[in-house]
Amino acid sequence: MRTTRLKSILTVALAAAIIFGFAIWGTLKKDDAQSLSERRALATMPKLSIDSVLSGKFMSDYEQYKLDQFPLRDAFRTLKAVNTYYVFSQRDNNGIYIVDGIASKLDYPLNKSSVAHAEERFGYVYDNYLEPNGIKAYLSLVPDKNYFMADANGYLSIDYDKLKDMLTSNMVYAEYIDIAGTLGIDDYYKTDLHWRQERIQDTAEALAEGMGAEASAEYTAAGADTDFYGIYYAQSALPLKPDKMYYMQGGSIADYRVYDYESGKYVGVYDMDALSGRDPYEMFLHGSKSVLTIENPNSKSGRSLIMFRDSFASSIAPLIAEGFDRVTLVDIRYIAPELLGRMVDFSQYTDALFLYSTGVINNSETIK
Amino acid sequence: MLFSSAAFLYSFLPLTIAVYFLMPRRLKNAALLLMSLIFYAWGEPRYVVLMVLSITQGYIFARLIGKSRGTKKAKAYLIISLVLSLGMLGVFKYANFFAESFAAVFGLKIAALNIALPIGISFYTFQLISYVIDVYRADVEPQRDYVAFAAYISMFPQLIAGPIVRYSDIEAELTARAYGADKAAYGARRFILGLGKKVLIANVLAELVNAFKASGEKSTLFYWVYAAAYMLHVYFDFSGYSDMAIGLGSIFGFTFPENFNYPYIAASITEFWRRWHMSLSSWFRDYVYIPLGGSRVKKPRALLNIAIVWMLTGLWHGADWNFVMWGIMFAALLIAEKTLLLGFIKKHRAIGHAYTLLVVMMCFIMFDASSVGEGFAAIAALFSRGSAANTEALYYLKSYAVPLTVAAFGATPLPKRIKAKLEATRVGGAIMTIAEPVALAALLCLCTAYLIDGSFNPFLYFRF
Numbered sequence: 001m002r003t004t005r006l007k008s009i010l011t012v013a014l015a016a017a018i019i020f021g022f023a024i025w026g027t028l029k030k031d032d033a034q035s036l037s038e039r040r041a042l043a044t045m046p047k048l049s050i051d052s053v054l055s056g057k058f059m060s061d062y063e064q065y066k067l068d069q070f071p072l073r074d075a076f077r078t079l080k081a082v083n084t085y086y087v088f089s090q091r092d093n094n095g096i097y098i099v100d101g102i103a104s105k106l107d108y109p110l111n112k113s114s115v116a117h118a119e120e121r122f123g124y125v126y127d128n129y130l131e132p133n134g135i136k137a138y139l140s141l142v143p144d145k146n147y148f149m150a151d152a153n154g155y156l157s158i159d160y161d162k163l164k165d166m167l168t169s170n171m172v173y174a175e176y177i178d179i180a181g182t183l184g185i186d187d188y189y190k191t192d193l194h195w196r197q198e199r200i201q202d203t204a205e206a207l208a209e210g211m212g213a214e215a216s217a218e219y220t221a222a223g224a225d226t227d228f229y230g231i232y233y234a235q236s237a238l239p240l241k242p243d244k245m246y247y248m249q250g251g252s253i254a255d256y257r258v259y260d261y262e263s264g265k266y267v268g269v270y271d272m273d274a275l276s277g278r279d280p281y282e283m284f285l286h287g288s289k290s291v292l293t294i295e296n297p298n299s300k301s302g303r304s305l306i307m308f309r310d311s312f313a314s315s316i317a318p319l320i321a322e323g324f325d326r327v328t329l330v331d332i333r334y335i336a337p338e339l340l341g342r343m344v345d346f347s348q349y350t351d352a353l354f355l356y357s358t359g360v361i362n363n364s365e366t367i368k
Numbered sequence: 369m370l371f372s373s374a375a376f377l378y379s380f381l382p383l384t385i386a387v388y389f390l391m392p393r394r395l396k397n398a399a400l401l402l403m404s405l406i407f408y409a410w411g412e413p414r415y416v417v418l419m420v421l422s423i424t425q426g427y428i429f430a431r432l433i434g435k436s437r438g439t440k441k442a443k444a445y446l447i448i449s450l451v452l453s454l455g456m457l458g459v460f461k462y463a464n465f466f467a468e469s470f471a472a473v474f475g476l477k478i479a480a481l482n483i484a485l486p487i488g489i490s491f492y493t494f495q496l497i498s499y500v501i502d503v504y505r506a507d508v509e510p511q512r513d514y515v516a517f518a519a520y521i522s523m524f525p526q527l528i529a530g531p532i533v534r535y536s537d538i539e540a541e542l543t544a545r546a547y548g549a550d551k552a553a554y555g556a557r558r559f560i561l562g563l564g565k566k567v568l569i570a571n572v573l574a575e576l577v578n579a580f581k582a583s584g585e586k587s588t589l590f591y592w593v594y595a596a597a598y599m600l601h602v603y604f605d606f607s608g609y610s611d612m613a614i615g616l617g618s619i620f621g622f623t624f625p626e627n628f629n630y631p632y633i634a635a636s637i638t639e640f641w642r643r644w645h646m647s648l649s650s651w652f653r654d655y656v657y658i659p660l661g662g663s664r665v666k667k668p669r670a671l672l673n674i675a676i677v678w679m680l681t682g683l684w685h686g687a688d689w690n691f692v693m694w695g696i697m698f699a700a701l702l703i704a705e706k707t708l709l710l711g712f713i714k715k716h717r718a719i720g721h722a723y724t725l726l727v728v729m730m731c732f733i734m735f736d737a738s739s740v741g742e743g744f745a746a747i748a749a750l751f752s753r754g755s756a757a758n759t760e761a762l763y764y765l766k767s768y769a770v771p772l773t774v775a776a777f778g779a780t781p782l783p784k785r786i787k788a789k790l791e792a793t794r795v796g797g798a799i800m801t802i803a804e805p806v807a808l809a810a811l812l813c814l815c816t817a818y819l820i821d822g823s824f825n826p827f828l829y830f831r832f
Contacts (some may be wrong), residue, residue, distance in 0.1 A: 010555035013805075019381060054413050056411075079817040083817070083818075090768065
């Protein structure tokens with residue numbers, strides 16, 4: 001009888017401590033502005049008004065606010081991830097899976113309409129800017145990490161050959177350059193989706209060679225001081241070991257002039273301030289930029305390249321630029337192709353490269 | 369507002385408990401009513417008025433019936449109240465369905481009515497109907513205190529997903545109820561276990577169900593995995609919610625009826641429905657089946673009664689033809705058992721268990737389908753000779769093997785029996801005194817972790 005009573009008291013006390021404890025803590029705690037792990041602004045307390053209550057907006061916003069600002073939010077996410085992986089033995093958590101300390105994200109199944117959308121937008125660019133200016137077009141796909149580690153470890157992955165065939169069969173105007181053979185899983189960060197600049201020199205050379213250019217130079221890898229916790233580190237919510245970050249020096253890199261069309265200023269190839277920002281990978285050519293040009297004063301090739309790209313190009317473009325007088329990088333996720341003619345004089349270019357990761361092609365809703 | 373949300377657990381619930389227990393006894397029903405209206409308004413601000421109108425008509429007509437018992441007036445008041453209740457349900461729940469069906473049958477083009485379904489309308493309307501009928505039958509006395517009556521109908525723990533609490537179940541507790549550590553502990557235990565069933569099992573299995581639906585290549589194995597996952601998902605979702613409702617009721621001093629009793633251990637469909645959503649099946653028994661004559665009529669009429677009750681049960685679950693078909697399937701099975709199978713099943717319990725699980729699984733495929741045709745196609749796919757298994761099905765089977773196993777084990781009384789055996793020993797009892805509250809606290813934290821992770825929303829442009 002006494003033990004039953006004790007059990008009842010303990011049950012009520014512990015449950016009340018959790019419910020009331022977190023309720024009070026959540027009310028008193030100062031709101032966080034950003035989630036570093038998700039790289040987004042967190043919800044703030046919604047404004048109370050008759051309209052917002054009657055429409056139900058206040059309630060839905062409050063529920064999001066409560067979740068976003070919950071005390072120990074990241075620790076709770078880790079608890080969920082640990083339970084998912086180690087108790088429920090589920091193969092992935094929110095699509096993130098880990099093999100030998102390397103994290104990747106499932107990208108399945110093959111999204112045919114997404115591939116078609118990308119192809120349609122690339123076609124628009126070719127028809128309106130490249131063909132009228134006699135620019136030779138190339139296409140290359142960056143395989144994501146799943147290409148190397150999914151199938152071999154029993155994870156779902158898309159049919160990469162099919163994706164490539166779908167794209168190339170509709171982009172007959174572009175010559176395909178296969179770079180998959182130059183890459184392996186070790187060429188990617190363990191905690192991020194991107195490749196490592198210090199390991200893709202042969203990939204840059206293969207791309208340049210595919211376009212009939214020469215992009216070989218002597219480089220040395222310089223180490224950044226900070227640890228790199230990539231996007232998959234945050235998404236996995238597990239205590240993975242951070243990556244070490246390197247950037248290449250040598251060749252003509254120190255002589256490059258990089259023009260940022262958004263700010264109208266010349267900027268450095270590497271943004272060292274980004275190393276302490278929310279995404280250190282943004283150190284390569286300043287992260288998300290709609291249009292940038294790398295001018296290489298040492299090049300005598302007489303050729304200029306316009307590269308339609310995603311974030312993978314940020315780290316490889318400085319290596320490819322070795323073989324061109326000028327490389328302009330255009331990200332049509334941030335600028336609509338219809339507006340490009342106002343910013344870029346296409347008559348100055350001899351070559352164009354569509355360089356995209358398979359992940360972006362299979363999820364191309366962000367391409368404008 | 370869902371019980372399984374951070375806003376409920378860490379804002380509404382602590383505030384409600386504080387307000388409720390700080391109030392003097394005479395104001396506790398008013399506090400409960402106020403918080404229940406806020407709870408309802410959180411999800412449906414405009415439909416609070418509808419619920420209050422329903423409550424008011426039920427209150428008034430029950431009082432009138434009470435005053436005129438034994439006269440024709442009482443019957444008239446009963447009919448008016450039933451017409452109002454069923455009319456409200458008909459307009460808000462079934463108008464779209466009937467209009468679309470009518471248009472489809474006669475080839476007419478009718479503009480969509482687009483009437484939104486008020487949350488919980490099926491539950492509170494059935495409670496109102498049972499109350500008014502019980503007053504008419506003189507099974508209960510009409511409640512004079514409007515606040516107490518409104519608190520009963522709108523009581524948030526059981527408002528949106530049951531169980532269907534009859535007035536007679538809590539009549540005494542509406543005026544005088546007991547509190548204490550044991551009752552609160554029982555409530556907390558039931559609530560946390562229900563939350564665990566909902567968040568850790570039902571929601572996780574829902575991911576598997578969604579993965580199946582999103583798949584472009586559905587093998588036979590994937591259909592079986594889906595069917596098993598869905599039937600377990602429905603059970604843990606619904607029974608988890610009932611557990612949370614019963615637990616909350618206990619914390620506030622009420623004793624709600626049980627709604628589930630391990631339905632998947634049933635050896636016949638007849639037994640299954642004595643264990644599944646018991647408050648609904650007993651409602652239909654007492655207020656539809658028996659008034660129609662039940663089984664005390666000629667056999668054809670008795671079988672027709674079963675068919676009527678189960679078509680209505682199907683319609684109650686949702687205003688669509690797949691739900692009607694779901695009810696018809698159960699009606700057919702119950703009739704088959706009543707006329708042919710029960711004797712055989714009683715002698716061969718193992719076959720009965722296997723048969724029950726299989727047909728319940730098929731019925732729930734129909735329940736989940738977006739049309740009758742899709743439901744039958746999915747049931748047929750379980751037995752197709754097409755692609756037996758594919759990589760996708762195997763991946764998800766491996767990935768969800770543990771949650772599926774935990775769910776299957778948890779759907780039996782075995783965990784309860786093991787716990788009871790452990791507690792029966794001196795050492796085990798002593799360990800459980802500490803271990804059980806700690807495990808419940810850990811479970812609550814784990815559920816919170818899952819709810820918070822549900823808000824995980826990586827920036828779409830993370831591949832900048």
